[in-house]
């Protein structure tokens with residue numbers, strides 16, 4: 554738990570994020586981020602497609618604080634959509650509303666997203682609205698509802714750690730949904746904290762959507778959940794066209810290939826771009842064993858500096874927080 558908090562803390566550090574952007578794909582991130590530009594990511598998609606794996610592509614972007622940055626992100630995603638279409642690879646888009654200006658102005662974010670969904674619609678391409686933290690949950694559902702009045706190529710994510718997930722999945726059962734455990738640190742007022750509770754809710758939500766929903770993306774690296782789903786679809790005669798498994802690029806590659814070989818629909822979530830830092834820290838928070846990706850780089854001098862900087866910033870953040878809390882008290 555301490556390690557999880559540590560990496561979540563690092564993922565939220567804007568200073569380190571901008572340093573990492575300048576620094577390039579390092580700290581082991583290159584094994585879980587598929588390149589820094591569109592030609593590189595198209596090449597990575599092609600390789601996965603050759604194994605019968607489809608892709609959902611995330612043009613990484615965090616800490617968008619201005620309209621200019623949000624507009625730039627929108628233009629990059631439009632360029633990516635065109636490139637996917639023109640290259641003929643099998644892929645769709647995952648994006649985060651905060652990247653398109655959700656925290657700046659909701660109307661502005663809606664307009665950006667609408668432009669993206671409209672462009673993808675022309676190519677019959679799906680757009681997935683990734684789910685971020687609790688504060689952005691309802692605003693993201695609102696965006697989904699507004700856009701789906703005019704377009705049917707948009708879906709979103711249900712995070713099993715939220716108490717309200719069951720209500721949300723029932724409301725949005727006619728959408729293509731990705732179901733996940735949830736990646737952010739959320740308070741006990743709104744989210745299960747215990748792994749067993751999250752896992753149990755995860756299974757229940759998956760089963761509900763498989764039986765009642767439009768199309769289910771089961772996004773997990775957890776083989777226990779995957780095996781459970783395999784048995785559940787068999788017992789309930791749910792055809793392969795109704796669901797897929799999803800995993801993140803670079804994780805459990807053997808299992809990804811195995812599921813695709815077994816004939817299940819499989820989609821790899823493929824992040825790319827310079828803004829890899831927050832994404833990478835969240836992956837370390839989920840599974841500290843992912844640190845072995847970092848450890849391989851540990852003799853690199855620059856990396857050591859980076860880790861030192863990160864640890865220092867985290868501790869400084871903790872101290873400041875403690876002082877602030879003292880002040881409040």
Ligand SMILES: Cc1cc2nc3c(=O)[nH]c(=O)nc-3n(C[C@H](O)[C@H](O)[C@H](O)COP(=O)(O)OP(=O)(O)OC[C@H]3O[C@@H](n4cnc5c(N)ncnc54)[C@H](O)[C@@H]3O)c2cc1C
Pocket residue numbers: 682683684685710712733734735736737772773774775776799800801804805821822839840
């Ligand atoms: C495609 C995709 C999209 C996602 N989108 C979102 C999103 O929009 N919003 C959001 O909040 N979260 C998202 N997530 C993250 C998700 O919420 C979880 O935080 C993350 O997937 C970790 O949970 P898990 O289900 O993979 O299994 P965990 O609970 O991390 O692991 C369960 C068990 O699986 C095994 N395992 C897990 N990883 C590995 C590995 N690398 N190697 C070997 N064994 C392993 C271990 O036995 C482990 O104990 C996404 C995840 C995926 C895969």
